[in-house]
Amino acid sequence: MLQAPPAEPGMREDEVDTPALLIDLDAFEHNLDTMAAFLAPTGAKLRAHAKTHKSPVVARLQMARGAIGQCVQKVGEAEVLAWGGIPDIMVTNQVVGARKLNRLVALARIAQVSVCVDDPAQVAAIEEAAAAAGVRIPVLVEIDVGGARCGVQAGPPAVALAEVIAASKHLSFGGIQAYHGSAQHIREPERRAAAIAGAVEASRRTVEQLRQRGLACPVVGGAGSGSFQHEVASGVYTEIQAGSYAFMDADYARNIEAPPFRHALFVLATVMSAATPHIAVVDAGHKAVPTDSGYPLIAGRPGVSYVGASDEHGKLTVEDPALRPRLGEKLRLIPGHCDPTVDRYDWYVGVRKGRVECLWPVAARGAMA
Amino acid sequence: MLQAPPAEPGMREDEVDTPALLIDLDAFEHNLDTMAAFLAPTGAKLRAHAKTHKSPVVARLQMARGAIGQCVQKVGEAEVLAWGGIPDIMVTNQVVGARKLNRLVALARIAQVSVCVDDPAQVAAIEEAAAAAGVRIPVLVEIDVGGARCGVQAGPPAVALAEVIAASKHLSFGGIQAYHGSAQHIREPERRAAAIAGAVEASRRTVEQLRQRGLACPVVGGAGSGSFQHEVASGVYTEIQAGSYAFMDADYARNIEAPPFRHALFVLATVMSAATPHIAVVDAGHKAVPTDSGYPLIAGRPGVSYVGASDEHGKLTVEDPALRPRLGEKLRLIPGHCDPTVDRYDWYVGVRKGRVECLWPVAARGAMA
Numbered sequence: 001m002l003q004a005p006p007a008e009p010g011m012r013e014d015e016v017d018t019p020a021l022l023i024d025l026d027a028f029e030h031n032l033d034t035m036a037a038f039l040a041p042t043g044a045k046l047r048a049h050a051k052t053h054k055s056p057v058v059a060r061l062q063m064a065r066g067a068i069g070q071c072v073q074k075v076g077e078a079e080v081l082a083w084g085g086i087p088d089i090m091v092t093n094q095v096v097g098a099r100k101l102n103r104l105v106a107l108a109r110i111a112q113v114s115v116c117v118d119d120p121a122q123v124a125a126i127e128e129a130a131a132a133a134g135v136r137i138p139v140l141v142e143i144d145v146g147g148a149r150c151g152v153q154a155g156p157p158a159v160a161l162a163e164v165i166a167a168s169k170h171l172s173f174g175g176i177q178a179y180h181g182s183a184q185h186i187r188e189p190e191r192r193a194a195a196i197a198g199a200v201e202a203s204r205r206t207v208e209q210l211r212q213r214g215l216a217c218p219v220v221g222g223a224g225s226g227s228f229q230h231e232v233a234s235g236v237y238t239e240i241q242a243g244s245y246a247f248m249d250a251d252y253a254r255n256i257e258a259p260p261f262r263h264a265l266f267v268l269a270t271v272m273s274a275a276t277p278h279i280a281v282v283d284a285g286h287k288a289v290p291t292d293s294g295y296p297l298i299a300g301r302p303g304v305s306y307v308g309a310s311d312e313h314g315k316l317t318v319e320d321p322a323l324r325p326r327l328g329e330k331l332r333l334i335p336g337h338c339d340p341t342v343d344r345y346d347w348y349v350g351v352r353k354g355r356v357e358c359l360w361p362v363a364a365r366g367a368m369a
Numbered sequence: 370m371l372q373a374p375p376a377e378p379g380m381r382e383d384e385v386d387t388p389a390l391l392i393d394l395d396a397f398e399h400n401l402d403t404m405a406a407f408l409a410p411t412g413a414k415l416r417a418h419a420k421t422h423k424s425p426v427v428a429r430l431q432m433a434r435g436a437i438g439q440c441v442q443k444v445g446e447a448e449v450l451a452w453g454g455i456p457d458i459m460v461t462n463q464v465v466g467a468r469k470l471n472r473l474v475a476l477a478r479i480a481q482v483s484v485c486v487d488d489p490a491q492v493a494a495i496e497e498a499a500a501a502a503g504v505r506i507p508v509l510v511e512i513d514v515g516g517a518r519c520g521v522q523a524g525p526p527a528v529a530l531a532e533v534i535a536a537s538k539h540l541s542f543g544g545i546q547a548y549h550g551s552a553q554h555i556r557e558p559e560r561r562a563a564a565i566a567g568a569v570e571a572s573r574r575t576v577e578q579l580r581q582r583g584l585a586c587p588v589v590g591g592a593g594s595g596s597f598q599h600e601v602a603s604g605v606y607t608e609i610q611a612g613s614y615a616f617m618d619a620d621y622a623r624n625i626e627a628p629p630f631r632h633a634l635f636v637l638a639t640v641m642s643a644a645t646p647h648i649a650v651v652d653a654g655h656k657a658v659p660t661d662s663g664y665p666l667i668a669g670r671p672g673v674s675y676v677g678a679s680d681e682h683g684k685l686t687v688e689d690p691a692l693r694p695r696l697g698e699k700l701r702l703i704p705g706h707c708d709p710t711v712d713r714y715d716w717y718v719g720v721r722k723g724r725v726e727c728l729w730p731v732a733a734r735g736a737m738a
Contacts, residue, residue, distance in 0.1 A: 019737050149648070
């Protein structure tokens, strides 16, 4: 079932039912404006990653500030954005299976949709689906720039796959996808810069070899919130795929040279038990605030730490018993990782200056297929 | 949005779209039957925990085999069970906030609902809500039996809180809640038994002190899938709150004396990339199979290991390249932790002998409030 909204516009923040997913609208707009201002004088465009926000509303606010489109990881996310009026959507991922591909190419009637490959069998399957639907799909070659996960090797293997795409009647070669995911979270700035330098070099070499084979490379896509300054500075990347910058989370904030973004996303939680000395328990465990990138922080409450998550309980410890949150008190948790946290909720509650200003559906919540 | 079902009855399992939440119905029924047969000759009853399954369908199958009711952690879960016809539901948790309490007491018109407390302020709030609704609610005292999370201390503090309940006009004293959550996952049988022995002793002492004050203790509730044999053997616990036994997960299976339950819950995933030697990537990352209790196992594929989860990618390594799963192949993942995994999906796909037999909604998916 879809869950009922936990609030109504006009409510005070402390009246919002918990757990709830809050957007601090002032901080959120600051983040969108900051990224837009950073990119404006460069040659790179923002194609924001919707796997973070899963919302056509957020996507439109990004595009109103200059983003040229959106990225997604899943066909279900592409559907929700296309149905919500987003005109240009790239699946930064391989899509395998006829059922999913048929859904994807059907969207080409209402939006531009592109997709990535790392195997000729995927190209053949997309060609078949596109031919059956009578549409033309841009397809990008994903290259492995250090993640050792998906992607062909840069250089000749990437060129060979691009030629397969270019030779397919209902496909066009869309460019290369060169995202270095694991580099986003390297703490030391020098090591992170070095990892991205390798990705830039692999991309530059591949673009040059494509050119030598007569293939223009319209897009070099990649970069996340932890590294985008480097990809932009390279002059090689044309599209930046940051997503978390809009919300920021505790993990990105731990990076030594954290980008100049503010925490804009919170899980509002209520203290449901204070029966044990030095401990308070909130109603948000790892079902409400996933812990894959560590426990949440407690906003504005120094000395209060989230130290343990079970399914529905979050255990807080306090250094000074006098500062223990009270039974019934509501606290803002800063998620360790914004992407999976957003995907737990059906509703965003937008707040500004202590009041609920808006409710937005997390429209692609659970869109894993 | 509610996600579309990934299958239809009659399909072959390899036609199910991924990621999908599978129940192996033969293994699942074996687990339900095994627990029922174990408890039948004892004095303890099963009140299965619905935080695991979130489904009135599963609840009814448990009750058809002798379970006397269901446990939940959240009011939203209680609502879904009550609306689905379950007659006896205990919230094994504190419920804080007037909005939630009003929803809870409203259910008392269609089901028996009980709830736990560990503070007199919670008792007063439930009394106020029950009085306003004109209903009578059994309230249990949660005691801390070693988890150092929620619950008053055993003995006099528990008795004092029980007396507050008993003196409340619209409440009845329902018993004590004595669940030792952290003990469920202790690997060594002797240490686990010792932890539960402490919980049993605390419960026995509290029941005796209640009796001395003239308060009968109708229920002593607790126990999970990792320890229930001990609570049952104690003769003190009247209700066993196991949930995971129905599905089993990789974490419980790591317990040295794992209970005689079979893996019945799987995430079906598709290999979406095999571009890197010795690696296959499936379309189920930690959004599809949460990793709070470790990575999933790969069923029936020795030598294939899930070694890394990002949001939408699961990275598998293989010892022998000849045994690498093929692009497009579907694999059954055994979740590290069944409870949060179930809560990611809108649908169960019930399979038997390679065919889809049924679809059941995960009706309380996302019911965190």
